[in-house]
Amino acid sequence: xxxxxxxxxxxxxxxxxxxxxxxxxxxxxxxxxxxxxxxxxxxxxxxxxxxxxxxxxxxxxxxxxxxxxxxxxxxxxxxxxxxxxxxxxxxxxxxxxxxxxxxxxxxxxxxxxxxxxxxxxxxxxxxxxxxxxxxxxxxxxxxxxxxxxxxxxxxxxxxxxxxxxxxxxxxxxxxxxxxxxxxxxxxxxxxxxxxxxxxxxxxxxxxxxxxxxxxxxxxxxxxxxxxxxxxxxxxxxxxxxxxxxxxxxxxxxxxxxxxxxxx
Amino acid sequence: xxxxxxxxxxxxxxxxxxxxxxxxxxxxxxxxxxxxxxxxxxxxxxxxxxxxxxxxxxxxxxxxxxxxxxxxxxxxxxxxxxxxxxxxxxxxxxxxxxxxxxxxxxxxxxxxxxxxxxxxxxxxxxxxxxxxxxxxxxxxxxxxxxxxxxxxxxxxxxxxxxxxxxxxxxxxxxxxxxxxxxxxxxxxxxxxxxxxxxxxxxxxxxxxxxxxxxxxxxxxxxxxxxxxxxxxxxxxxxxxxxxxxx
Ligand SMILES: Nc1ncnc2c1ncn2[C@@H]1O[C@H](COP(=O)(O)OP(=O)(O)O)[C@@H](O)[C@H]1O
Ligand SMILES: [Mg+2]
Numbered sequence: 374x375x376x377x378x379x380x381x382x383x384x385x386x387x388x389x390x391x392x393x394x395x396x397x398x399x400x401x402x403x404x405x406x407x408x409x410x411x412x413x414x415x416x417x418x419x420x421x422x423x424x425x426x427x428x429x430x431x432x433x434x435x436x437x438x439x440x441x442x443x444x445x446x447x448x449x450x451x452x453x454x455x456x457x458x459x460x461x462x463x464x465x466x467x468x469x470x471x472x473x474x475x476x477x478x479x480x481x482x483x484x485x486x487x488x489x490x491x492x493x494x495x496x497x498x499x500x501x502x503x504x505x506x507x508x509x510x511x512x513x514x515x516x517x518x519x520x521x522x523x524x525x526x527x528x529x530x531x532x533x534x535x536x537x538x539x540x541x542x543x544x545x546x547x548x549x550x551x552x553x554x555x556x557x558x559x560x561x562x563x564x565x566x567x568x569x570x571x572x573x574x575x576x577x578x579x580x581x582x583x584x585x586x587x588x589x590x591x592x593x594x595x596x597x598x599x600x601x602x603x604x605x606x607x608x609x610x611x612x613x614x615x616x617x618x619x620x621x622x623x624x625x626x627x628x629x630x631x632x633x634x635x636x
Numbered sequence: 637x638x639x640x641x642x643x644x645x646x647x648x649x650x651x652x653x654x655x656x657x658x659x660x661x662x663x664x665x666x667x668x669x670x671x672x673x674x675x676x677x678x679x680x681x682x683x684x685x686x687x688x689x690x691x692x693x694x695x696x697x698x699x700x701x702x703x704x705x706x707x708x709x710x711x712x713x714x715x716x717x718x719x720x721x722x723x724x725x726x727x728x729x730x731x732x733x734x735x736x737x738x739x740x741x742x743x744x745x746x747x748x749x750x751x752x753x754x755x756x757x758x759x760x761x762x763x764x765x766x767x768x769x770x771x772x773x774x775x776x777x778x779x780x781x782x783x784x785x786x787x788x789x790x791x792x793x794x795x796x797x798x799x800x801x802x803x804x805x806x807x808x809x810x811x812x813x814x815x816x817x818x819x820x821x822x823x824x825x826x827x828x829x830x831x832x833x834x835x836x837x838x839x840x841x842x843x844x845x846x847x848x849x850x851x852x853x854x855x856x857x858x859x860x861x862x863x864x865x866x867x868x869x870x871x872x873x874x875x876x877x878x879x880x881x882x
Contacts, residue, residue, distance in 0.1 A: 532718045535686040536735035536783060537708025546731065550722035627722050630763045 417597035422604070425597035432586075433605065439582040441609060443499055443574065444567035447506020448613075451563050454507065455514030456556065462515070463522035463548075480512050484573060492577045502574030502582070509570040510563030514556065521555025522548050554628050557621035564613045568606050637664030638699030638709075638787045638819055640685065645694035646844075647680060654680050656844035658694070662821060662836065667813070669822045669830035670847075671876065672840030678823045679715055681845070682789045685821070686712035698787050708736065711783035715791040715823075717776040719764035726751075726760040728775055732783030746782055753812060754778045770801040777809075787819045794829065803861050806832055810858040827876045831869060832859050839879040849879035 399419045405411070406418035413421055426433075462469045484505060491501035529551075530543040538546070568583075575584025583602050590598035622629055645658040654677040662668040672678050683689040684696050687707030695702060698709045711732060719728045726747055733743035751757045754774045764772060773793055780788055794802045806829065813820070824830050830837045831853055839849035851872060855863060863869055 526718075528714060528716060529718050529720065531688055532712075532714060533731075533735055535688055535707045535710075535712040535714075536732045537737075537785075538735040542735050546720065546735065550720070553722070625722070627763050627765070630765050 414594045414596050417600060421597045422600040425595065426601045426604070429586075429598060429601060433601075436581055436583050436586045437605060437609060439579075440568060440571045440575065440584070440606075443502040443571040443582070444506055444609075444613065446499075447503040447570060448510050448560075448563060448567045450503065450507040451510030451514055452560060455511050455559065455563075456518055458511075459515045459518035459522060459552075459556075462519045469519075476512065476515070484509060484570070488573050488577050491574070497578045497580075501577070502571050502579065502584075505574035506567050506570040509566045510560075513562040514559035517555040517559030517562075518552055521552030525551035550625075553625045554621070557617065557625065561614060561617050561621075564617045565610055567613060568610045572606060637817055639664050639697075640668070640787065640819060640821055641695075641697040641700075642681070642685070643695050645681065645684060645691050645696060647677070647684070647689070647691045647693070653844040655691070656846050658840075658845060658847055660838055660847050660850070662819060664699075664819050665817045666835045667818075667820045667822065667833060668836045668838065669824055669834040670838045670840055671824055671827055671830045671880065672845060673842050673880065674825060676840050676843045677845035678840060679791055682712065682791050682821070682823060685789055686710060688712075709785055710787040710789050711780045711785045712789045713776055713780040713791060713793055715795065717764075717772045719772060719775060719779075721764055723764075724760065725756055725762050725764065725767070725775055728764060729756075729778045729782060732779050736784040738784060743782065747778065750778060750781070754781075755808070769797055770805065773797060773805065774808075777812075781812075788821070790820060790822045792823050792825070794826075795824070802829070806861065807858070809833065814858055827873055827880070828864055831872055831876070832861070832863060837876060839876060849876070851876060851879075 403419050406416060411418075417425070458472075462472060487508070488501070488505055491504050495501040495504060525548040529547045533543045533546050536542075571582065572584040572587070575582040576588060579585045583606060587599055587602045590596070590602065640660070640662040642658055642660050645655050646653075647655040658677075658681060660668070660670075670678055670681070680689065684691045685698065685703050687703045687705060687709060690704055696704060701709060703709050720731065723731065726744060729747040729751075730738075730740065730743035733746065734740055738746075748760070751760060754777065756771060756775060756778065759767065759771065764775070767775065773796075777790070777793060780790065794805050797805065810833065822830070822833060827837075834853050837849075837851045837853060838847050839851070840846065841848045853872065855866075855869070864873075
């Protein structure tokens with residue numbers, strides 16, 4: 374328990390400055406809107422956004438559930454496909470030479486342009502949203518995992534080989550564990566964009582989700598509700614990021630060892 | 637116990653001739669050292685014996701079997717400790733045994749029984765990054781020790797340690813090996829260390845490396861660190877330094 378208390382305190386100290394800055398910005402924003410009497414359909418005050426949040430409390434959970442499911446499913450597909458392709462890229466130099474440049478170029482396709490096309494291809498259901506999330510997340514996961522596999526210490530794989538281990542042993546004992554931290558860095562980036570990806574997918578057409586919530590708010594000039602959605606997206610994204618962080622800590626505990634701890 | 641038998645070994649990296657006609661025969665159960673100036677090809681020779689490097693010329697055999705392209709015949713401790721950061725102390729200790737086909741539970745049991753002797757008791761669940769330099773080295777040695785192949789190749793195992801830790805390790809290594817009859821090929825650039833530990837010391841020339849002296853050391857073992865002061869020890873040391881300098 375003492376350790377938990379200490380780590381909570383450390384976290385508080387670490388995030389305190391950022392929290393204070395955020396609070397100051399919100400206060401400044403509230404003051405600005407009141408002093409200049411800005412119209413709420415141009416820029417609502419934080420207090421008004423809060424009221425809008427309380428109004429929409431009843432319907433929001435359903436939208437969040439929809440968007441979060443799309444984000445999680447897309448993320449899972451991105452992780453599975455990203456790791457699979459990373460393994461192929463890392464293990465076969467020829468495929469790497471052919472595919473890697475194409476993969477990089479594919480990242481220049483703007484997702485905003487792709488989203489409507491995906492709706493045409495996959496309809497208005499959940500599929501196009503999941504595909505957008507998966508496409509967003511695939512690249513960072515694949516590239517960092519491949520990088521991790523490729524940069525595994527040659528001397529360590531040599532050591533396993535000297536013990537009589539084959540390709541599989543060197544993958545199991547060296548390359549895969551060496552690539553895990555990189556995989557999680559990629560997954561963190563993907564998780565950061567996952568909710569956003571789902572929202573972009575919903576924008577084009579959906580019956581439920583934060584994207585359609587935003588579209589409806591905009592058509593009704595309810596800018597305050599748009600801000601509610603923005604805040605919710607931020608909170609859900611941070612929660613997803615934190616979940617990946619926890620998973621990384623549990624899976625790669627050696628990355629979080631206190632190095633000062635020598636006896 | 638396996639004899640180490642190297643004949644006419646030669647190797648070139650690009651234009652760099654590293655080994656030239658290296659021959660040595662260490663009978664089974666011998667603790668043999670190789671001393672030589674840095675970059676003379678000592679590690680390269682061990683990599684050939686470990687089955688990791690195919691030499692341009694010559695043969696290398698352990699127990700009558702060629703090690704060329706045949707890893708696993710010897711237990712090899714590279715110059716860097718190469719502890720796997722993602723395995724705890726116990727997991728690193730059992731790595732060679734596990735890869736060598738010993739059941740994990742059995743490997744753990746064997747490692748557990750040796751923790752005390754290797755000065756690692758109580759650290760089974762620590763990560764390598766939490767160990768001191770001497771402990772890392774002992775752990776790498778334990779890993780080498782537990783591998784199923786009983787012939788050991790040790791590449792400057794104490795090279796990175798400070799003088800005091802190093803002296804401790806000399807006494808400790810002798811006591812650990814005292815009970816076991818193992819063939820060991822030990823690389824060092826420290827003449828005193830070689831004399832203290834070995835039954836036999838080979839001297840290698842500067843690159844391209846060749847064996848230029850083969851000195852038997854017959855003091856009774858184990859040898860306390862004070863042994864280095866004996867006149868006979870000093871005479872051998874002078875002989876080896878002469879060979880190295882010339
Ligand atoms: N894989 C390699 N490719 C090219 N040169 C190498 C390679 N390995 C070692 N060398 C070179 O061979 C020489 C001998 O190396 P090494 O056997 O490590 O020497 P030592 O262990 O005696 O210090 C050095 O000059 C080193 O730079
Ligand atoms: Mg060397």
